[in-house]
Amino acid sequence: MTTLRVATINLRNRSDRWLERRHLLVSQLVDAAPDLISLQEIYFPIGQGRWLRNQINNRISGSSKRPYQLIQRRKRHLINGYFEGIGILSRLPILYHSTLSLGYGGRIALRANIELPSRQTVDFVAVHLHHISHDKEARAEQVMQLAGWLNTQRRVTRQIIAGDFNEVPDGTAVQLMRQGYHSAFAKAWGHDPLATFPTALVPTDGWAACLDYIFLSPAISTVQDARIICQQPHSEDDTLYPSDHVGLLTELSI
Numbered sequence: 001m002t003t004l005r006v007a008t009i010n011l012r013n014r015s016d017r018w019l020e021r022r023h024l025l026v027s028q029l030v031d032a033a034p035d036l037i038s039l040q041e042i043y044f045p046i047g048q049g050r051w052l053r054n055q056i057n058n059r060i061s062g063s064s065k066r067p068y069q070l071i072q073r074r075k076r077h078l079i080n081g082y083f084e085g086i087g088i089l090s091r092l093p094i095l096y097h098s099t100l101s102l103g104y105g106g107r108i109a110l111r112a113n114i115e116l117p118s119r120q121t122v123d124f125v126a127v128h129l130h131h132i133s134h135d136k137e138a139r140a141e142q143v144m145q146l147a148g149w150l151n152t153q154r155r156v157t158r159q160i161i162a163g164d165f166n167e168v169p170d171g172t173a174v175q176l177m178r179q180g181y182h183s184a185f186a187k188a189w190g191h192d193p194l195a196t197f198p199t200a201l202v203p204t205d206g207w208a209a210c211l212d213y214i215f216l217s218p219a220i221s222t223v224q225d226a227r228i229i230c231q232q233p234h235s236e237d238d239t240l241y242p243s244d245h246v247g248l249l250t251e252l253s254i
Contacts, residue, residue: 009247077106
């Protein structure tokens with residue numbers, strides 16, 4: 001039996017005080033010690049993904065080259081794709097990886113086939129769905145595309161899908177996900193988080209919701225723990241958070 005720690009966090013690209021909050025993000029990810037991390041809103045022009053990997057690695061090992069490796073992909077859009085994308089940080093060997101176009105501004109899903117210490121493999125998928133709140137049909141379409149891709153092309157029974165779904169727990173896209181997968185947080189606690197967005201980093205009119213999830217295929221049935229991470233503000237500024245989203249962490253037995 002292998003214990004696997006999986007996390008997801010939306011970086012909020014370089015917006016909202018990135019230079020001030022970036023080391024807060026690094027520290028809290030190091031403390032969480034995930035084996036796999038799904039990253040959304042990576043800002044490519046400043047090498048944000050590589051910077052994050054190097055900082056985390058240096059704090060852990062003193063070398064920028066280990067323990068995490070990074071794979072990242074830009075959005076497939078002429079303009080948006082220059083600026084932003086998604087990625088995966090992995091402590092474990094990546095055997096192969098692939099992407100799926102999800103449309104709506106060039107959004108993609110990024111899949112990495114991960115080799116576990118037991119020599120079993122698991123597909124780890126980073127995703128960031130369409131963000132316009134009333135476009136529920138668009139996110140439903142993206143989820144159906146995603147499920148079809150994962151279960152027809154090089155299908156692996158153990159699948160973990162983590163990211164910002166931009167959908168509340170009773171929304172159409174999340175309900176479609178629940179037809180074939182279960183939420184790790186809900187499996188551990190009986191419900192999804194009350195809210196993963198926003199933090200005090202960004203102005204708000206009082207609206208808050210759970211938008212971020214870690215979904216598991218039925219072959220992964222044992223959730224040892226699930227919790228919120230990257231939720232601590234700076235000790236001297238209670239409006240400075242690692243991101244506008246909190247992160248999620250789950251510990252699995254595979």
